[in-house]
Amino acid sequence: MEPNSPILLILDLDETLIYASEQSLGWDEDFVVGSYSVYLRPHLAEFLTTCAAGFRLAIWSTATDAYVRSVVPQILPPDIEPVFIWGRSRCVRSYNHEEFEEEYLKDLKKVKRLGYGLKRVLIADDTPRKVRRHYGNAVYVPPFFGDPNDDTLPGLANYLLSLRDVGNVRRVEKRGWARAEG
Ligand SMILES: [Mg+2]
Structure with a gap:
């Protein structure tokens, strides 16, 4: 990959871009998927449009592939084409010994295998x-x-966007950004 090509920005779905609930929140959902009422995070369309202009965009969720395939077309502005849209089948299953349950992890090795240098990959x-x-x-x-x-x-x-031109995003302390921007 050429050195100054845009950063690959990988976005999560649930609780990051949307909230899906089997119970209604008491106001109209934006759409329904199976038994879930789906609520869009405010400003989502502008957010995705801004990100698509500044980055290569991808979506990666630990939810089932079928759910991801149903949700993503309903939240993406029409002219945006993510470089990949991945669900649970692309995650790594692991056992969480504190919670006593299986969980799914996103391992960026899978992204590296596509040819992306991890110095220029962000995952939100x-x-x-x-x-x-x-x-x-x-x-x-x-x-x-x-x-x-x-x-x-x-x-x-x-x-x-403030990270767009950073050569190695892994060197930047990113915790605490929400306090600084809030
Ligand atoms: Mg999430």
């Missing part, structure tokens, strides 16, 4: 443990549980 996720193998690439996003007044995404877009 609300769940730090899912990206713990590559915390240097992670931007942790405060989780979204449907609050219609949530205003995280505009600040997140500003923050991500």
Whole structure:
């Protein structure tokens, strides 16, 4: 990959871009997938448009592939084509000994295999443990549980754009960005 090609920005879905609930929150959902009411995080379309202009964009969720395939076309502005859209089948299954349950992790080795140098890969996720193998690439996003007044995404877009020209994103301390942009 050429050295100054855009950063690959990998976005999580649930609690990062949307909130899906089997119970209605008491106001109209944006759409329904199976038994889930799906609520979009406020400012989502502008966020995705801004990110698509500044980065190569990808989506990676630990949810089932079928769910991801249903959700993504309903949230992406029409002219945006992510370089990949991945679900659970691309995650690594691991046993969490603290929670006594299986969990799915996102291992950026799979991205590296596509030819992306990890110095120029960012992964935005609300769940730090899912990206713990590559915390240097992670931007942790405060989780979204449907609050219609949530205003995280505009600040997140500003923050991500501030990293656009960084040669090695892994050298930048990224924790605490939300306080600085908030
Ligand atoms: Mg999530």
